[in-house]
Amino acid sequence: MYSEFDASEFDYLNSAIPQQFEQQNQTQTPELTNIERFWNLTGNWGEFGSYFGAGLSASLIVRAIPAMIPAAVILIPAASLGLALYSLSAEGSGKVRSQLILLAVGTALLAGNWDAWQAWIIANSQLLILSFALIVITVAFVATQVWSKLNVSE
Amino acid sequence: MLANRNQAIVSGILSLSIVGFAGATALQFNDRIEYRIGNRIESQPAWLVPPKAEFRAIERGYGGIKILLSLLATGGMITTMLIARREGEQEPVRQRIKKYQEKAYEFGFAAESAYQMSTLANRYKKLADADEVAFEGEIEAAYCESLGIDPQQQQQQQLLTGTATLESISNPGDKVQPSAAQSAALEPKEESAKLPKLTNYPAILIHGPQGSGKSFLAEEEIAQRKAAGHKVTALDPHAGFNSWRDCEVIGAGMDYPAIDAELAEFAAEVKRRYERIRNEPNPTFQPWTFVCDEFTNWASRCKTSGDFFQAALSDIRKAKMYVIFVSHARTLAGLGDAKGMAATRDAALLEIELLGKIDPVTTEAVPRFEALVKLPGQPLSDRKLVKLVRKSEPKNATTNEASDAKTDIPSNSSEKDYTLPEQDSGNLLNPCGTGAEASEGAEGADCAEGSDSLLNGFLSEILADSLPPLFSNDFPLKSHERRVQLAKLVIAQNLGKQRTIWLLWGVRDGGRNHKQYADARAMLERLINGEE
Numbered sequence: 001m002y003s004e005f006d007a008s009e010f011d012y013l014n015s016a017i018p019q020q021f022e023q024q025n026q027t028q029t030p031e032l033t034n035i036e037r038f039w040n041l042t043g044n045w046g047e048f049g050s051y052f053g054a055g056l057s058a059s060l061i062v063r064a065i066p067a068m069i070p071a072a073v074i075l076i077p078a079a080s081l082g083l084a085l086y087s088l089s090a091e092g093s094g095k096v097r098s099q100l101i102l103l104a105v106g107t108a109l110l111a112g113n114w115d116a117w118q119a120w121i122i123a124n125s126q127l128l129i130l131s132f133a134l135i136v137i138t139v140a141f142v143a144t145q146v147w148s149k150l151n152v153s154e
Numbered sequence: 155m156l157a158n159r160n161q162a163i164v165s166g167i168l169s170l171s172i173v174g175f176a177g178a179t180a181l182q183f184n185d186r187i188e189y190r191i192g193n194r195i196e197s198q199p200a201w202l203v204p205p206k207a208e209f210r211a212i213e214r215g216y217g218g219i220k221i222l223l224s225l226l227a228t229g230g231m232i233t234t235m236l237i238a239r240r241e242g243e244q245e246p247v248r249q250r251i252k253k254y255q256e257k258a259y260e261f262g263f264a265a266e267s268a269y270q271m272s273t274l275a276n277r278y279k280k281l282a283d284a285d286e287v288a289f290e291g292e293i294e295a296a297y298c299e300s301l302g303i304d305p306q307q308q309q310q311q312q313l314l315t316g317t318a319t320l321e322s323i324s325n326p327g328d329k330v331q332p333s334a335a336q337s338a339a340l341e342p343k344e345e346s347a348k349l350p351k352l353t354n355y356p357a358i359l360i361h362g363p364q365g366s367g368k369s370f371l372a373e374e375e376i377a378q379r380k381a382a383g384h385k386v387t388a389l390d391p392h393a394g395f396n397s398w399r400d401c402e403v404i405g406a407g408m409d410y411p412a413i414d415a416e417l418a419e420f421a422a423e424v425k426r427r428y429e430r431i432r433n434e435p436n437p438t439f440q441p442w443t444f445v446c447d448e449f450t451n452w453a454s455r456c457k458t459s460g461d462f463f464q465a466a467l468s469d470i471r472k473a474k475m476y477v478i479f480v481s482h483a484r485t486l487a488g489l490g491d492a493k494g495m496a497a498t499r500d501a502a503l504l505e506i507e508l509l510g511k512i513d514p515v516t517t518e519a520v521p522r523f524e525a526l527v528k529l530p531g532q533p534l535s536d537r538k539l540v541k542l543v544r545k546s547e548p549k550n551a552t553t554n555e556a557s558d559a560k561t562d563i564p565s566n567s568s569e570k571d572y573t574l575p576e577q578d579s580g581n582l583l584n585p586c587g588t589g590a591e592a593s594e595g596a597e598g599a600d601c602a603e604g605s606d607s608l609l610n611g612f613l614s615e616i617l618a619d620s621l622p623p624l625f626s627n628d629f630p631l632k633s634h635e636r637r638v639q640l641a642k643l644v645i646a647q648n649l650g651k652q653r654t655i656w657l658l659w660g661v662r663d664g665g666r667n668h669k670q671y672a673d674a675r676a677m678l679e680r681l682i683n684g685e686e
Contacts, residue, residue, distance in 0.1 A: 035158075035245055036246065040242055043235055043239045046231050046232070046236075049171055049172075049228075050228060053224060053225075053231050061221060063184075112178065
C-alpha cells in the first residue's frame with residue numbers, strides 16, 4: 001500500500017540558489033555505475049586497439065614497399081626510443097598513454113610480422129647462436145670474477 | 155541487460171575488429187618457395203632459398219589481405235574508442251537528468267495528492283454546511299410546532315402521496331419557460347461559462363470522440379438556423395435514411411464525387427455573392443449554412459476539401475455563407491488535409507470540443523454534457539469549460555410533450571430517430587418537464603424531488619456510476635433530506651460498505667484517504683442506524 005508522504009525530502013528544491021540544488025545532487029552520486037564502467041573499459045581497449053592497428057598497418061605497408069624498409073629501420077627504433085624516454089619523464093595520463101603506445105606498437109610489430117621474424121631468425125641462425133654464446137660466456141666470466149672478488153677468504 | 159543501443163553497436167564493432175586483427179596477424183605475408191636441397195625438403199621466402207636448391211612448389215602469401223584486414227580493424231577500433239569515450243562523458247549527465255525526472259515525478263505526485271486532499275476538504279466543508287442547513291430546518295420545524303402548525307403536513311402538501319399524479323399537483327403557472335433563443339438541445343448551465351451564440355460565427359468546428367454528441371449538437375443548431383431563415387445543405391457521406399430532416403443532403407452512401415461537386419458549387423456561390431456585393435448597393439442574401447459531417451474522412455477523398463476549408467475560414471462572412479464542420483479531430487490532417495492553415499484555423503474557427511465518457515454498464519461511449527469552447531483567436535490553453543444540459547425530450551417521453559408545447563424547441567425535435575444515449579435513463583435533469591433546471595432555486599418546494607419514481611430514477615443512475623457521489627456538491631438533488639432518503643435506498647441495495655461509501659461520498663479505502671474513509675464509514679453507520 002501507500003507509504004506516508006514525507007515532504008521534507010523535497011526541502012532542497014526550495015533552496016534560494018540553484019547551485020545548491022545542483023551540488024546536492026552531484027554529491028549524492030559519486031560512485032560509478034556499471035554502464036559507466038563498461039564505457040571506460042571499452043574506450044581503453046579501443047584506444048589500445050587503435051595503436052595496435054596503426055603499428056600493424058604501418059609495418060605491413062612497409063613490408064609491401066621494400067624501398068621503405070631502410071627508413072623504417074631507422075625511424076621506428078628512434079621513435080620508440082624517444083617515446084620510451086618521454087614515458088620515463090612524463091606524469092599522469094601522458095605517461096600512461098605513451099606506455100600504452102609502446103606496448104601496443106611493440107606487440108603489433110612482433111605479432112603481426114611473425115613470419116618475417118621467423119625467416120630472419122632462420123637466415124641468421126648461426127650469427128644469433130654465436131652472439132648468444134658470446135653473451136653467455138661473457139656474463140659467466142664477469143659473474144665468476146665478481147663472485148670471486150666478493151668472496152675473498154680472510 | 156543493455157542500457158542503450160550503442161552498447162550493442164560498440165560491442166559488435168569491437169568483436170569484429172579483434173577478429174580482423176587475428177586474421178591479419180595469423181596469415182603469412184610473403185610467398186614461400188618449397189625446394190629440395192640434398193635429401194631435405196624446405197620452405198622459405200624467396201630471398202632465403204639457396205642457389206643450389208631444386209624448386210618444387212610455391213605457396214602464395216596473403217600480404218594484401220593482411221593489410222586490408224589490418225586497416226579495417228584499425229578503423230573499427232578507432233570508432234569503438236570514439237563512441238565509448240563520448241558515451242562515457244554523456245552517461246553521468248543522462249543519469250542526472252533521470253534523477254531530476256524522477257524527482258519531478260514525485261513532486262508532481264505530491265502536488266496532485268495535495269490538490270486532491272484540498273478538494274476533499276472543500277467538499278467536506280460543504281457537507282458540513284449542508285448539515286447546518288438541515289439543522290436550521292429542524293429549528294424551523296420546532297418553531298412551526300410551537301405555533302401549532304404541523305410541519306410534516308405542510309411538507310407533504312408538496313409531495314406525491316397516494317394516487318396523486320405529477321400533473322395533478324403541479325401548477326402550470328409555476329413553470330419557468332426558457333428564453334426564446336435558448337431552444338437548443340444542449341445549452342450551458344447558468345453557473346458556468348456560456349456557449350456563445352453560434353450564428354454569430356461564420357465557421358464553427360464541432361469535434362470530439364465518437365459518441366460525444368457532435369451530430370446531435372449540429373442538428374439542433376441547424377433546427378435553429380432553419381427557423382431563422384437559413385438554407386441548410388448537409389454534406390454527409392454517412393447520412394442515413396431520413397436523417398438531416400428538412401435539409402438538402404449531399405453525398406449520402408459515401409458519394410464523395412457529389413460532395414466534391416457541391417464544394418465547387420459553394421465556391422461558385424461565394425463568388426456570385428461577392429460579385430453582387432461589388433455591383434449592387436445593398437444586396438440581400440438568404441443565409442446559407444453548409445454542414446460538413448464526418449469531415450475527417452474527406453481529406454483523401456475530396457480533392458477540393460483543403461481549398462474549401464481555406465475559403466470557409468476567410469471568404470464567406472460578408473456573403474452570408476456559414477459552415478459547420480463536424481470532425482473527430484482539430485488537426486489539419488483531420489480538416490481536409492489543409493496544410494499550412496494552422497494559424498488561420500486558430501484565428502478564424504469557433505471550436506467546440508465535446509467531451510465523452512464510457513458508460514460503465516453498457517461500456518459504450520456516451521456524452522459527458524461538457525464542452526471545451528475556443529473562441530476565434532483565443533489560445534488553446536484559454537478554452538472555457540461549458541457544462542451542457544439536455545433540454546430536448548427523449549422520444550419516449552410522451553408525457554412531457556404537452557408541457558413542452560409552449561417552448562421554442564422546433565416541433566420536429568421529439569420526432570427525430572436519434573437520441574443522446576443518456577436520454578432514456580431516468581430523465582434526471584428534467585424530471586418535471588420543461589423548466590425544471592431553470593427552477594433549481596425553488597427546488598425546496600418543487601414537485602419532482604418528492605416522488606418515489608424520481609428517487610428510483612436517481613438510484614438507477616447512481617448505481618450505474620453516471621452521477622457524482624450522492625453527498626457531493628455536484629449532485630443534482632440539492633435537498634439534504636431527499637439525499638438522505640436516496641442514501642437509504644442505496645444502502646438497501648446491500649452493495650457492501652466500500653461500494654456504498656464510494657457511491658455516497660466518492661471515497662475509497664487506503665492510502666491518504668484513510669481519514670476521509672473512516673469519517674465516511676462513521677457517517678454510513680449513522681445512516682444505517684437510522685440517524686440523519
